[in-house]
Amino acid sequence: MGARHGYGISQGIRVGSGEALQVDTGSLYPALHRLERKKWIKAEWTVSEYNQKVKTYQLTVAGKKQLAAERANWERLTAAIAGILNPPEGAEGA
Amino acid sequence: MKFWRRRKDEELDAEIRGHLDEAIRDRIERGEAPDEARANVLREFGNVGLVKEITREMWGWVWLERFTQDLRFGLRMLWKNPGFAFITILTLALGIGANTTIFSFANALLLRPLAGIAEPERLAQIGRKTKTNPFGTLAYPDYLDYREQNTTFAEIAVYNETAMHLSTGQESERVQGALVSGNYFDALGVRALQGRLLTVADSQTEGAEPVAVLSAGLWRGRFGADPNIVGKTISLNSHACTIVGIASEGFSGTRLGAKVDIWAPITMAQYADPGLARLNGEQFRGRGIVWLEAFGRLKPNVTMEQAGADLSNIARRLGEIHTQTNKERGVAIIPGLGLRIDERQPARDFMRFLLAAAGVVLLIACANVAGLLLARGSARRKEISVRLALGASRLRVIRQFLTESLLLALGGGLLGLLLAMWLSLWLRALLPEQFLGMPLAVDLSLDVRVLSFTLFITLLTVVLFGLAPALQLSKPDMLSTFKEQWAVGRGAGLARLRSALVIVQIALSLILLAGAGLCLRTLSNARAIGFGFDTEHVLTAKIDLGRQRYAEPQGQLFYQQLLARAQSLPGMQQASLALCVPLTGSDYGTGIKLEGQTERINVLYNIVTPRYWETMGIPLLRGRDFSPQDNAQAPRVAIVNEALARQLWPNENPLRKRFTAQRRNYDNQPVEVIGVVRDTVGHAPFAPMPAQLYLPLPQCYGAEMTLHVRANGQPEELIPSVQQAIRELDRNLPLYGVRTLDWQLDNSLTPQRLAALLISSFGLLAMALATIGLYGVMSYAVAQRIPELGIRLALGAQARDVLLLMLKQGGELALIGVLIGIGGAWALTRLIKTLLYGVSPTDPLTFALTAVGLLLVALLACWIPSRRATRIDPLIAIRRE
Numbered sequence: 006m007g008a009r010h011g012y013g014i015s016q017g018i019r020v021g022s023g024e025a026l027q028v029d030t031g032s033l034y035p036a037l038h039r040l041e042r043k044k045w046i047k048a049e050w051t052v053s054e055y056n057q058k059v060k061t062y063q064l065t066v067a068g069k070k071q072l073a074a075e076r077a078n079w080e081r082l083t084a085a086i087a088g089i090l091n092p093p094e095g096a097e098g099a
Numbered sequence: 100m101k102f103w104r105r106r107k108d109e110e111l112d113a114e115i116r117g118h119l120d121e122a123i124r125d126r127i128e129r130g131e132a133p134d135e136a137r138a139n140v141l142r143e144f145g146n147v148g149l150v151k152e153i154t155r156e157m158w159g160w161v162w163l164e165r166f167t168q169d170l171r172f173g174l175r176m177l178w179k180n181p182g183f184a185f186i187t188i189l190t191l192a193l194g195i196g197a198n199t200t201i202f203s204f205a206n207a208l209l210l211r212p213l214a215g216i217a218e219p220e221r222l223a224q225i226g227r228k229t230k231t232n233p234f235g236t237l238a239y240p241d242y243l244d245y246r247e248q249n250t251t252f253a254e255i256a257v258y259n260e261t262a263m264h265l266s267t268g269q270e271s272e273r274v275q276g277a278l279v280s281g282n283y284f285d286a287l288g289v290r291a292l293q294g295r296l297l298t299v300a301d302s303q304t305e306g307a308e309p310v311a312v313l314s315a316g317l318w319r320g321r322f323g324a325d326p327n328i329v330g331k332t333i334s335l336n337s338h339a340c341t342i343v344g345i346a347s348e349g350f351s352g353t354r355l356g357a358k359v360d361i362w363a364p365i366t367m368a369q370y371a372d373p374g375l376a377r378l379n380g381e382q383f384r385g386r387g388i389v390w391l392e393a394f395g396r397l398k399p400n401v402t403m404e405q406a407g408a409d410l411s412n413i414a415r416r417l418g419e420i421h422t423q424t425n426k427e428r429g430v431a432i433i434p435g436l437g438l439r440i441d442e443r444q445p446a447r448d449f450m451r452f453l454l455a456a457a458g459v460v461l462l463i464a465c466a467n468v469a470g471l472l473l474a475r476g477s478a479r480r481k482e483i484s485v486r487l488a489l490g491a492s493r494l495r496v497i498r499q500f501l502t503e504s505l506l507l508a509l510g511g512g513l514l515g516l517l518l519a520m521w522l523s524l525w526l527r528a529l530l531p532e533q534f535l536g537m538p539l540a541v542d543l544s545l546d547v548r549v550l551s552f553t554l555f556i557t558l559l560t561v562v563l564f565g566l567a568p569a570l571q572l573s574k575p576d577m578l579s580t581f582k583e584q585w586a587v588g589r590g591a592g593l594a595r596l597r598s599a600l601v602i603v604q605i606a607l608s609l610i611l612l613a614g615a616g617l618c619l620r621t622l623s624n625a626r627a628i629g630f631g632f633d634t635e636h637v638l639t640a641k642i643d644l645g646r647q648r649y650a651e652p653q654g655q656l657f658y659q660q661l662l663a664r665a666q667s668l669p670g671m672q673q674a675s676l677a678l679c680v681p682l683t684g685s686d687y688g689t690g691i692k693l694e695g696q697t698e699r700i701n702v703l704y705n706i707v708t709p710r711y712w713e714t715m716g717i718p719l720l721r722g723r724d725f726s727p728q729d730n731a732q733a734p735r736v737a738i739v740n741e742a743l744a745r746q747l748w749p750n751e752n753p754l755r756k757r758f759t760a761q762r763r764n765y766d767n768q769p770v771e772v773i774g775v776v777r778d779t780v781g782h783a784p785f786a787p788m789p790a791q792l793y794l795p796l797p798q799c800y801g802a803e804m805t806l807h808v809r810a811n812g813q814p815e816e817l818i819p820s821v822q823q824a825i826r827e828l829d830r831n832l833p834l835y836g837v838r839t840l841d842w843q844l845d846n847s848l849t850p851q852r853l854a855a856l857l858i859s860s861f862g863l864l865a866m867a868l869a870t871i872g873l874y875g876v877m878s879y880a881v882a883q884r885i886p887e888l889g890i891r892l893a894l895g896a897q898a899r900d901v902l903l904l905m906l907k908q909g910g911e912l913a914l915i916g917v918l919i920g921i922g923g924a925w926a927l928t929r930l931i932k933t934l935l936y937g938v939s940p941t942d943p944l945t946f947a948l949t950a951v952g953l954l955l956v957a958l959l960a961c962w963i964p965s966r967r968a969t970r971i972d973p974l975i976a977i978r979r980e
Contacts, residue, residue, distance in 0.1 A: 010117065030145055034150055034151075035153050038157035042157060057117060059117045
């Protein structure tokens with residue numbers, strides 16, 4: 006994932022989730038600034054396609070590690086929930 | 100920091116502006132009209148200010164910024180309400196000031212190490228332990244054994260404190276001195292400011308090397324900080340003595356409250372103290388003569404317990420060897436110098452009691468300030484609900500309140516500290532040097548410990564008084580709470596609690612003020628009852644011929660010459676000498692046997708010169724006064740007072756009665772009574788006047804006498820001429836203890852004065868706090884009842900009616916408090932009965948005056964907020980509903 010700015014990230018989440026998830030700006034910006042303080046993302050001022058100065062964020066090495074760890078957690082969690090919701094054949098009613 | 104902060108702010112603005120611009124552009128591209136797009140985007144985005152605010156919080160240092168913001172706002176709020184700020188800060192200052200003052204006493208008595216001593220925590224006092232005395236003085240040979248045989252002390256040193264006559268040839272003075280072992284200064288780690296201190300070499304041989312070390316204070320005060328002092332000769336008890344050095348600044352010995360100004364080697368004992376001189380050096384050899392205070396410095400890594408066990412072993416061995424003297428003798432050690440062991444426990448108990456009392460005062464102060472904050476908070480409810488409605492979190496509002504409380508507390512702490520400094524100075528001037536076995540003449544200056552204590556209790560008060568109102572006032576439904584309160588009475592429990600607290604405070608202040616009133620009436624009565632003599636115009640001053648090595652014949656000659664000179668001084672009415680002064684707490688007893696009887700009777704006696712009665716204003720009732728002819732060669736004579744005459748010869752004429760007295764020079768010669776005088780008080784002002792025997796000085800010699808002089812005018816004016824008269828007779832003899840009889844009288848009333856002082860200070864403090872508490876409760880009550888009062892006014896009630904209504908509410912509280920207080924005082928003032936004289940512990944006049952005074956003050960405290968109630972605009976009040 007390349008560098009994205011705040012608006013781009015919120016649009017990305019909206020579109021990527023098929024309009025299912027909408028990130029509230031009151032959560033987005035505090036989150037971005039907190040991640041920046043934890044040095045998991047770094048910010049850069051660039052010029053957009055409309056020739057406007059925008060602040061773009063990019064994952065740092067530490068951020069990528071953290072992402073990998075969180076993703077592994079998430080996958081374990083979804084697998085566990087999937088296991089509960091779709092029990093293996095024969096288990097039901099046992 | 101500020102610059103960086105501004106840049107971050109600008110960046111955040113730019114980032115969000117970019118977000119909005121892009122979103123609008125997206126919508127326009129999708130076909131929305133620009134205005135519509137903009138409105139939609141803003142709606143979608145939400146509260147821009149809030150988003151920025153919570154994003155900023157992520158930056159980390161926001162709390163600091165908030166804090167300065169709150170601080171600035173808080174200061175503005177206090178500035179806008181100077182009356183409120185003044186009263187709260189004053190209340191807190193009273194509480195904090197009282198605590199700081201008492202803590203600085205506790206600090207000086209129990210915590211602060213003595214000046215000039217190195218590593219005081221490694222020092223211990225060493226005492227002789229017997230069945231009857233847990234901590235006594237040591238004998239010199241025992242000390243040498245302890246010093247040589249122990250394995251746990253780096254040094255053990257001894258000293259004996261004794262008064263010394265210091266003279267420079269021009270002026271002489273009696274100073275506190277100490278005879279010390281050669282290792283004394285080494286053991287303490289004291290340094291020399293000038294020259295050198297005493298060493299082991301100075302105390303090698305008895306009677307040799309007359310040298311001395313002076314305190315820095317004496318050196319400055321008496322010798323003008325003479326830089327060439329070392330090597331100069333002074334006269335010490337009329338012996339030439341070389342000054343070898345000055346001790347380091349502030350060092351004044353090892354006991355608190357006993358300031359030593361001059362140190363001499365222990366081998367000079369026979370010069371320094373007439374009592375020791377009579378022992379002829381036996382004090383260095385006999386184990387039966389115990390006269391030395393001891394202390395030691397522990398070796399590194401040795402505990403007090405190990406050191407105690409070590410010395411106990413030695414004591415046991417000594418007991419086995421010297422069975423005559425040391426069999427029942429143990430040893431005790433207590434850590435640290437300063438207070439003696441018998442002074443420590445009373446000091447601790449007394450300080451604990453006072454700190455507890457001051458703690459209660461602080462709690463009451465905090466409760467009252469909390470009440471004031473609540474009352475004011477009700478006036479600020481609009482501001483608070485606007486803040487909450489605009490999105491401020493409850494935590495944010497609480498923080499704002501606590502910041503304001505912190506400002507108030509800091510103001511109170513600072514003012515309290517000033518108050519404590521002033522109070523300490525004042526108390527130091529008023530208090531006696533000793534009280535209840537505690538030295539009170541201690542250094543009360545501020546140090547790190549006192550300042551930390553003040554800061555600590557200041558911060559503590561923020562929690563005590565600030566937290567509850569902050570929680571109460573920041574409730575999100577506060578607006579509706581307030582609306583309901585006067586109708587439904589929510590929070591009535593809290594209001595009732597505060598009313599109860601005010602009642603208790605009023606009752607308490609009445610009890611204390613009544614007690615103070617009784618003490619004050621006792622003091623004025625004491626003046627009126629008389630003591631059997633005339634205290635005005637009389638000056639007393641002591642002389643000690645024993646320390647000047649006078650034998651009896653020279654002494655008698657000196658006394659004759661002194662009286663002859665004193666008698667002829669201008670402004671002098673009468674001069675005489677006596678052994679003891681009434682009301683000074685000292686008296687002397689002797690045994691007598693009546694003629695023809697074998698039973699020994701103990702009586703108090705005084706030694707006087709002729710015309711003592713005229714000097715003191717004691718009437719001679721029968722017989723004659725002593726005359727110059729009643730000398731050592733003449734038959735022995737005596738004068739008795741009425742009480743003694745009644746005791747020894749009831750219903751008989753005491754004149755010409757005879758008895759024998761067991762006194763030196765009397766050799767069983769019969770003593771004949773030649774006169775009877777009026778009774779006088781003894782050593783205590785309110786005790787019954789004791790039976791008293793008077794003997795003439797020429798027949799019964801005393802080495803320490805007190806000169807009594809009656810002046811025509813102010814007795815103090817005679818001091819220089821009396822001093823001059825003595826100097827002309829013996830330039831090395833100091834006059835000490837120079838006091839007027841009036842002063843002695845006042846001093847003997849110290850317990851009463853101190854009680855009056857303490858009780859009335861706490862009483863006035865309690866009254867001030869009770870008044871502020873009542874004011875707070877009434878302000879709150881008025882604020883709560885605004886809608887109701889508005890309706891009353893709208894329906895035609897006059898301002899006067901409203902004023903009376905509110906005054907009645909407050910007056911009820913005050914009256915209940917006063918009634919409970921009268922009951923409490925009735926029950927409790929008997930506790931100070933022993934301090935009272937000439938007034939009943941339930942004196943109705945005192946009680947009535949106190950009650951009326953307190954009620955008037957209470958009504959004033961109610962009147963100010965009640966008057967505010969009359970200025971309510973009915974329209975505004977009702978519209979609030």
